[in-house]
Amino acid sequence: MPTTDVNSPMVSSAAGPTAGQPVLRARGVRKTYRLGRVNVPVLRGVDLDVGAGEMLAILGKSGSGKSTLLHLMGGLDRADADGGGEIAFDGRSIRSMSARELNDYRCSTIGFVFQFYHLLPELTVLNNVCLAAMVRWGRLGYSSRRAGIEARASELLEAFGLGGRLKHRPAELSGGERQRVAIARALINEPRVLLADEPTGNLDRATGSQILDLLAEHQRRTGLTMVLVTHDNEVAARAGRSVRLVDGVVAV
């Protein structure tokens, strides 16, 4: 099985970080899906570094594997078992993490934002945001920190212009508002990396722009590492750096 040294120097200038030390590093990442009897390779050896505090856009057409790469970086999915390469966070291979460590990684280190918001329709805005903290801290931990967590959730929602919508349900919100709730949920546990999959893909241009402003502002203020996946050049242009994924590899 070919091995990849995740600490080796950058193999592509297009994939290298422009700011800070790499916090996420992908080397030779391959992912193949099986559709019936056919193997469909989606990622064919991606090398990519994401620097700490960087706002990186991964640009690519539909089916180029950009969302898959995001899922792999976020520990939601695993690269091919045989020759699938490595993804490391702070130098530690995600593949080497136990299931429990991987859950903690998704919960505390990563924050996901999805194109279709993925809020729980029965929960209020506040509970949707706090849900990630509930998962992180467990019953006792959450109960003892409840006031602080809810204050932070309210603060985030307030900052995102949703201060008056805490008790509303997602169905009562517009698309942009829902995405802002999803961003607040992703940020509630103060992750080190925010992974956003087409965060404006389901929004009109003006609302999408507002969401990007909001993310950029937060990134500027907190220095949060962000990876945005998009097919839109204009969105990618808002990031500090962008890489293009073509046919499952980072285009040089």
Added chain:
Amino acid sequence: MYHAVLTRTYLTTKVMPLLAALAVMLCAAMVLIVWSVMGGFLVKLLESGRATSGDVKITFPNQGFAHYDELVKMLEADTAFVAAAAPIIETAGLVSLPDDRLEIATIRGVDAASYSRVIDLPGMLHWKPLDTPVPKDTLGRDPRLDPELREKMARAFENGLTMTRPDPISGKPVPAMISGIEMTGLSFRQFGGWYEFRPQFVNAIGKTLPDGSVTWINGFMPDKFLTLRLLPIDSEGRVVEMASLTLPVANEHRTGVFELDKRMILVPLAELQAKLKMDESRGVAARDPYDPDAPATVARTIPARVTTVVVRAKPGVSPDELRSRAEAVYARWEADHRGRVPSASLMKANSLIRTWKMEQQQIVDAVENEIGMVVMLLTFISFTASFLILAIFWAMVSEKTKDVGILRAIGASRLGVAWVWVRYGLAIGILGSTLGLTLAYLIVTNINEIHDWLGANLGIVIWKPNVYYFAEIPRKINPLHAGFVFAGGIAMSLIGAVVPAWRAATMDPVRALRFE
């Protein structure tokens, strides 16, 4: 924490889980109602048996045993366990009924005074004045309520308590018997569970006379006589000549146990002892032929015998505890009369010191088996609720696939996702079982009223007092049974929830997030 929030949210915002809880409720209620009614039937049977036969019986059948007075005294001296004890004779015989039928009867010789201390004799007596009708006698047609019959009823009750009846000529009380209310056919059990003897209300029974004509013999049994045919057996077990005993009837008894009410006759102990040659007898030595004034000397005394001693327990003492105690007392008593009374080891080996439940083991076992079978069948039927929950949960997990993906994306473990659904099943189980128990309680405690309403309005009559013998459907819930049903309802829900929970836990989060 998120488990609790999601369980509460899913439970309060969805209709499907409430339907599942409803299914659990109905199953739990169904099982508990049937179990309560059938269990109540058994309890009633046992209680009736204990009320008429005491908690423990010490029996040496037919031949009986002597020195029973001492045994009674020793038993009653054990005041921590024994409330009272009484000697009786139990034997089989034939009874000649008013219509000339000869029926096999269980004849019980009792001393009214001592027997009343062990058995609720006043409660057993059927004919007595009543002020309020029995529950099913809604029109108050029970003859015991009839003011014109009040004096007759009061007299029969008094006679029953003393087991005597005034001689019509001398007016002096003479020994009388108490027959079972189902025995003679003169007292007709009515639909409401009460008895009627008045000729204007019941079909007459009659007997054929030698000339071919028929004489009608309806009427009040405590006005009549009965004749018993007995088979005396001496202390050695030998059959002596047949004996016949005709006595007036003082009253009729109703114990609540059909077999006893059909077969059992209570006869004064002294009368029965005498007829069965079980009374004390003295052998007289020949007089001195040379001294005509010399008194006769008693050469040998054979003490009186009874076949049984019935014992009543002190409140709080179980029949089984009393039985162990009675065995110990019997062993001490036997040691005092070694060789002249049945040995303690023999009594123990043959279970001749036994509780009412042991004595009626066959019928008790049969009823218990029936209950077990019905409850088991209903439990199996109730498992359909498990599949209902499984189907509902399966559909809900499908509907909530995206939620599963979201939870996994924000760090929830597989076990955590599974626990959301298991917990949800648990909540439905608790809710359904609680509602089921409440429903069962409401139905069981009002079952007779509901039954009456169904009968009056829809013509549905399931429990017929004249068939089932107890006038009312038992209406007690056994807390232990309720506990089992509660736990069963929860288990059923958990079983239904486990497979969908496993499905949710093993979902690929990426696919779950892409689910449309």
